[in-house]
Amino acid sequence: MMRRGERSILKFDALANELLDITTLEQSSIMRRIFGFDFKYFAEVIAVNTSTNKVYVSDSKNNLLYEIDG
Amino acid sequence: MVYRSIQIEKGVPGYATINPNTNTAYISYTSSNFIVVVNLEKGTMDNKIQLTCPGNISINRVTDKVYMSSAYGICEIDGVNDQYEMINIGLSHSDGNVDVNSLTNLVYTTCFGHDILTVIDVATRAIVDKIPVGKNPKGVAVDTSSNSIYVANYDTQSVSIIDCYQSNKLVDTIHFKSAGEDWTRRPSFVLVNELSKLLYVKTHYLSAIGGAWQREVLYVIDMNTKEEIKSRTLPSNLR
Numbered sequence: 001m002m003r004r005g006e007r008s009i010l011k012f013d014a015l016a017n018e019l020l021d022i023t024t025l026e027q028s029s030i031m032r033r034i035f036g037f038d039f040k041y042f043a044e045v046i047a048v049n050t051s052t053n054k055v056y057v058s059d060s061k062n063n064l065l066y067e068i069d070g
Numbered sequence: 071m072v073y074r075s076i077q078i079e080k081g082v083p084g085y086a087t088i089n090p091n092t093n094t095a096y097i098s099y100t101s102s103n104f105i106v107v108v109n110l111e112k113g114t115m116d117n118k119i120q121l122t123c124p125g126n127i128s129i130n131r132v133t134d135k136v137y138m139s140s141a142y143g144i145c146e147i148d149g150v151n152d153q154y155e156m157i158n159i160g161l162s163h164s165d166g167n168v169d170v171n172s173l174t175n176l177v178y179t180t181c182f183g184h185d186i187l188t189v190i191d192v193a194t195r196a197i198v199d200k201i202p203v204g205k206n207p208k209g210v211a212v213d214t215s216s217n218s219i220y221v222a223n224y225d226t227q228s229v230s231i232i233d234c235y236q237s238n239k240l241v242d243t244i245h246f247k248s249a250g251e252d253w254t255r256r257p258s259f260v261l262v263n264e265l266s267k268l269l270y271v272k273t274h275y276l277s278a279i280g281g282a283w284q285r286e287v288l289y290v291i292d293m294n295t296k297e298e299i300k301s302r303t304l305p306s307n308l309r
Contacts, residue, residue, distance in 0.1 A: 014266050015290050016302045023071065045083040045097065049110065051090035054073070056110070058083045058097065064075040065095065065108060 009046070009057055009068065023068050025059065076113045079106050087127040091134055092149050098124035098138055105138065105145075107152055117152045121145055126209075128169045128177075135192070137177055139168040144179055146192060157195055159188050167259070169212045169219075174234070178219050180207035187221055187230075189238065201238050203230045209259040209272075213293070220269060222257035229257055229271060231296075244296050246273060246289075253277055253284050267293045272304075 011021040044058040053070040084100035088110070095108040098121075105124050107117035125139035134149030144157040157177075165182035176198070177190040183206060189199040204223025207230075211220045218241075219232040227247040233239050246255040259272040269291040275284040290300040 014263065014268060015300045016288055017300060025072065045086035047086040047088045047095060049088045049090050049093065052093070054110075056086065056088065056095055058078065058086065059075075060082045062075075063078055063080045065078045065097070066075050067073045067110070069071055069073065 009055070025057070025066065074113060076108060076110075076115070078108060078115055079104070079118060084124070085126045085138075087129060089129045089131070089134060089136065089149055091131060094149065096127045096129075096136055096138070096147070098127060100124055107147075119145075119147070119152075119154055125165070126167050130170045130172045130175065130192075132172045133175065135170075137168050137170050137192075139166045139179060144168055144177060144190065157190060157192065159190065159197060161188070165208065167208055167210045169210050171212045171214050171217070171234075173214050174217070176234075178210050178212060180210050180221060182206050182208055182224070185223075187219065187232065199238050201232055201240070203232075203240070204228050204243075209257065209261075211260040211262045211269075213262045213264055215264045220260045220262060222260045222271065224256045224258060224274075227255055227257065229260060229269075242296060244271075244291065246271075251278065254281075255287070262293070268299070269293050 007026045009023040047056045055068045055070045057066045081099040081102040083097045086097040088095045093110045095110055098105045100123055103122050105119050105121055106115050109116045122141040127138045129136050136147040136149055138145050143159050145154055147154040161181045161184050166180045168179040170177045175193055177192050179188050185205050187201040187203050191198045203221045204226030206225040207221050208224045209222035217234040221230040229244040230240055231242040233241040246257055253275045256274040257271050258274055261270040271289040273287050286304040288302045288304055289298055292299055
């Protein structure tokens with residue numbers, strides 16, 4: 001999901017209660033934020049490989065699939 | 071920490087899932103009308119399959135067959151050689167969801183606009199049952215541990231629970247409709263965690279008057295008691 005000034009993956013516990021981890025994919029610059037060019041939209045697909053505990057997240061802006069630690 | 075990045079197709083992915091048996095990812099691009107098959111071992115995109123309005127994806131972990139809803143029925147992909155075949159369910163299939171029970175090899179699918187859950191025996195390609203559910207069903211999820219099916223009824227504002235051990239009988243309903251509220255809660259997607267016995271329901275909040283979009287809320291529900299444990303408003307850009 002998008003947080004202010006960055007594109008991030010947020011990891012919650014099973015009850016969606018506690019924020020366990022944040023993986024930041026891209027940060028916005030201060031100038032971009034000042035002039036209102038901050039990230040407007042970040043909705044990507046997320047899939048988990050339950051065998052390897054790796055998480056895969058798409059980045060449609062750059063046409064990439066990121067592999068991150070689950 | 072990002073370990074690596076894999077080049078995929080240009081476009082906005084709608085759904086993705088992974089077969090841990092084959093270490094393969096399947097990504098559907100709903101508005102671009104194709105899906106891609108990504109070999110996660112090699113880090114390469116191995117295949118691109120044209121499919122009209124591909125939706126969500128479900129995998130039979132016993133047979134390694136992959137199922138996804140599309141405008142013209144269910145697409146079945148052989149996880150070994152990527153050969154695919156369409157299963158026609160006799161209904162226009164816009165905005166439906168699909169899930170498979172790996173133990174019984176039955177596929178369950180909804181069709182938005184048709185108030186039934188279609189059950190397909192994929193071994194014979196036969197439609198074995200059509201179960202009445204709420205109005206305009208969307209999400210569907212199988213709980214193989216109890217052989218139950220959960221269906222998100224968008225316009226009825228409820229989740230139907232179907233017991234497959236009792237001849238596909240509707241055994242319970244979780245209601246999201248409340249009187250006197252300024253909005254309506256429309257369940258659109260359901261997900262089952264069989265280990266923790268938690269049901270996740272994504273709902274769209276619409277204004278009661280006019281139906282204007284308000285927000286999305288995720289509900290966490292105890293599958294034993296059917297009680298809501300937690301709700302969390304999702305950022306508007308989180309899908």
